Amino acid sequence: MAIGLQDGMSTLLQVVEACGIVAFACSGFIEARRKEMDLVGVFVVAFITAFGGGTLRDMLLDRRPLYWVEHQEYALLVFILALLAIPLFKHLRSTVAEKIIVIADALGLGLFSAVGASLALEAQMPIFICAMMGVITGIFGGVLRDVLCNEIPMVFRRGQLYATCSFVGCWVYLILELLAAPQAVALIASIVVTLTMRLLAVRLDLKLPG
Amino acid sequence: MAIGLQDGMSTLLQVVEACGIVAFACSGFIEARRKEMDLVGVFVVAFITAFGGGTLRDMLLDRRPLYWVEHQEYALLVFILALLAIPLFKHLRSTVAEKIIVIADALGLGLFSAVGASLALEAQMPIFICAMMGVITGIFGGVLRDVLCNEIPMVFRRGQLYATCSFVGCWVYLILELLAAPQAVALIASIVVTLTMRLLAVRLDLKLPG
Amino acid sequence: MAIGLQDGMSTLLQVVEACGIVAFACSGFIEARRKEMDLVGVFVVAFITAFGGGTLRDMLLDRRPLYWVEHQEYALLVFILALLAIPLFKHLRSTVAEKIIVIADALGLGLFSAVGASLALEAQMPIFICAMMGVITGIFGGVLRDVLCNEIPMVFRRGQLYATCSFVGCWVYLILELLAAPQAVALIASIVVTLTMRLLAVRLDLKLPG
Numbered sequence: 001m002a003i004g005l006q007d008g009m010s011t012l013l014q015v016v017e018a019c020g021i022v023a024f025a026c027s028g029f030i031e032a033r034r035k036e037m038d039l040v041g042v043f044v045v046a047f048i049t050a051f052g053g054g055t056l057r058d059m060l061l062d063r064r065p066l067y068w069v070e071h072q073e074y075a076l077l078v079f080i081l082a083l084l085a086i087p088l089f090k091h092l093r094s095t096v097a098e099k100i101i102v103i104a105d106a107l108g109l110g111l112f113s114a115v116g117a118s119l120a121l122e123a124q125m126p127i128f129i130c131a132m133m134g135v136i137t138g139i140f141g142g143v144l145r146d147v148l149c150n151e152i153p154m155v156f157r158r159g160q161l162y163a164t165c166s167f168v169g170c171w172v173y174l175i176l177e178l179l180a181a182p183q184a185v186a187l188i189a190s191i192v193v194t195l196t197m198r199l200l201a202v203r204l205d206l207k208l209p210g
Numbered sequence: 211m212a213i214g215l216q217d218g219m220s221t222l223l224q225v226v227e228a229c230g231i232v233a234f235a236c237s238g239f240i241e242a243r244r245k246e247m248d249l250v251g252v253f254v255v256a257f258i259t260a261f262g263g264g265t266l267r268d269m270l271l272d273r274r275p276l277y278w279v280e281h282q283e284y285a286l287l288v289f290i291l292a293l294l295a296i297p298l299f300k301h302l303r304s305t306v307a308e309k310i311i312v313i314a315d316a317l318g319l320g321l322f323s324a325v326g327a328s329l330a331l332e333a334q335m336p337i338f339i340c341a342m343m344g345v346i347t348g349i350f351g352g353v354l355r356d357v358l359c360n361e362i363p364m365v366f367r368r369g370q371l372y373a374t375c376s377f378v379g380c381w382v383y384l385i386l387e388l389l390a391a392p393q394a395v396a397l398i399a400s401i402v403v404t405l406t407m408r409l410l411a412v413r414l415d416l417k418l419p420g
Numbered sequence: 421m422a423i424g425l426q427d428g429m430s431t432l433l434q435v436v437e438a439c440g441i442v443a444f445a446c447s448g449f450i451e452a453r454r455k456e457m458d459l460v461g462v463f464v465v466a467f468i469t470a471f472g473g474g475t476l477r478d479m480l481l482d483r484r485p486l487y488w489v490e491h492q493e494y495a496l497l498v499f500i501l502a503l504l505a506i507p508l509f510k511h512l513r514s515t516v517a518e519k520i521i522v523i524a525d526a527l528g529l530g531l532f533s534a535v536g537a538s539l540a541l542e543a544q545m546p547i548f549i550c551a552m553m554g555v556i557t558g559i560f561g562g563v564l565r566d567v568l569c570n571e572i573p574m575v576f577r578r579g580q581l582y583a584t585c586s587f588v589g590c591w592v593y594l595i596l597e598l599l600a601a602p603q604a605v606a607l608i609a610s611i612v613v614t615l616t617m618r619l620l621a622v623r624l625d626l627k628l629p630g
Contacts, residue, residue: 035572035576037577037578038579039629040584040628041576059480060279069480069546069549086629128286128289129285143358147357148572148573150570151360152245152251152358152360155251156250156254156255208250269479270479270486270489272482272484335489336489338492342495357567363461366460366464366568367456368456374460418458418459418460
């Protein structure tokens with residue numbers, strides 16, 4: 001988070017961020033185990049799911065150092081989770097865990113998208129590109145996960161709204177920023193919109209037409 | 211197009227470029243719809259088909275801003291085309307449309323390859339690398355499209371000459387530049403060679419041996 | 421090799437490097453031919469297998485010029501090998517050749533990993549990231565080869581230890597460097613460890629648990 005915010009707000013966002021990273025990593029673990037990958041595959045796929053979107057955004061915007069390079073503790077966290085994941089996932093298959101993952105994933109999607117849009121705006125990108133960068137940050141970890149697992153990316157298939165929630169959330173952030181709302185307000189509003197929309201899509205089985 | 215040319219020439223190339231982008235995007239639409247992707251998939255695949263080659267080249271050469279970041283109108287164009295593509299492609303399946311796409315695609319291949327080689331030459335890359343950068347610009351959008359659609363890239367399979375036309379066209383450009391021909395001449399000659407060779411390959415079903 | 425070493429050492433490493441590049445390219449040839457690709461596919465897949473890991477590392481670290489851009493002779497070498505590969509691989513399928521490729525590949529893995537870790541250390545990355553950059557350099561050429569060939573990456577599947585050897589070798593390098601050992605010693609020790617471990621894994625069919 002290269003964004004300057006008050007301390008309380010900043011702590012809150014760090015908690016959201018950690019939830020998002022763990023949730024994204026978990027979706028990587030699950031997919032990798034379904035493909036019967038070993039520890040190496042489980043770690044790499046989880047890592048790329050968690051950080052792939054932000055890394056691609058940074059490479060497109062030419063920002064360095066990369067997020068996970070600056071925060072090696074997150075890379076270590078995913079590594080340790082990967083070590084635990086193989087024994088854990090054999091037993092744990094409760095629907096409670098799945099529900100928690102859906103919520104944490106939606107939180108992560110909301111945060112990553114808003115932060116991606118905000119960093120692109122900071123870099124003075126045109127507004128539509130800012131929205132695209134937000135969506136890229138939010139969804140491309142999952143796209144790369146599916147490519148590595150030799151599947152057509154889940155977000156491209158006709159499923160419950162996912163990228164669309166990120167896209168709408170990005171525009172909420174960008175419009176509030178253009179209206180000179182305080183950044184913290186724009187960020188929270190954007191995350192709340194993405195999160196709500198995503199949870200509604202899962203609950204009501206909302207899909208794009210076509 | 212970072213290349214300085216006279217106005218008339220420059221307008222002509224912009225028309226060729228728009229044709230190429232639309233043709234590349236169309237091949238993305240078709241592939242994405244064949245895989246039953248929704249609007250998100252159709253847009254992303256079309257976008258990456260159209261801009262993936264140039265983006266990879268720019269990231270390899272460390273050029274910024276990226277082409278589509280500077281020209282958000284092209285990103286918007288692909289977005290609007292994607293909105294139209296789903297209803298349109300249900301009905302439109304005439305062989306006339308397919309022939310137009312083959313020609314526009316060959317034009318795009320010729321232009322993108324020549325521009326890629328020329329930008330690499332400007333960046334003082336060694337000559338063989340310049341040819342490779344031209345081919346990367348021309349073909350990698352299609353490679354990424356096929357990877358996202360979970361297929362072995364079409365240009366790697368034994369089909370009608372495609373990358374080979376780009377490769378030959380790049381050398382035409384590079385040799386003319388080394389012979390100090392005016393850039394406009396080198397560019398046009400290169401595009402004409404790639405275009406002709408590609409259309410001949412389609413017409414006569416030319417393939418590489420092997 | 422951006423690393424300053426004595427002349428004799430440097431020549432030795434160049435020989436190891438050439439072996440590694442040829443071995444990596446060969447694994448690309450074999451995979452591409454298995455998928456019935458033509459010359460274009462054979463060349464691109466071999467090239468990406470040989471240089472993909474280092475290129476990804478350089479893009480993550482924002483290092484330029486890329487290794488193969490500076491050394492166009494290697495790109496040309498792979499191109500010429502690709503021209504020869506199609507007629508050659510029809511006949512050559514001896515088990516002797518396969519054994520030589522396993523050894524050369526293990527040498528390449530050892531060298532690429534150690535060099536990757538060393539370049540990340542030079543760029544003052546945190547230590548765990550250095551180990552990751554070493555592994556990325558060593559294995560991602562193969563990962564990209566398998567993605568282009570529409571397979572789940574071999575190194576992620578439960579097979580004989582591969583990435584693990586690279587990971588251990590990277591730590592050998594990094595720990596020796598931190599202990600202020602001469603760089604040549606750290607490099608050789610790291611390569612020997614990776615090589616030995618990999619050959620033992622192949623001989624004894626060692627796998628990760630899970």
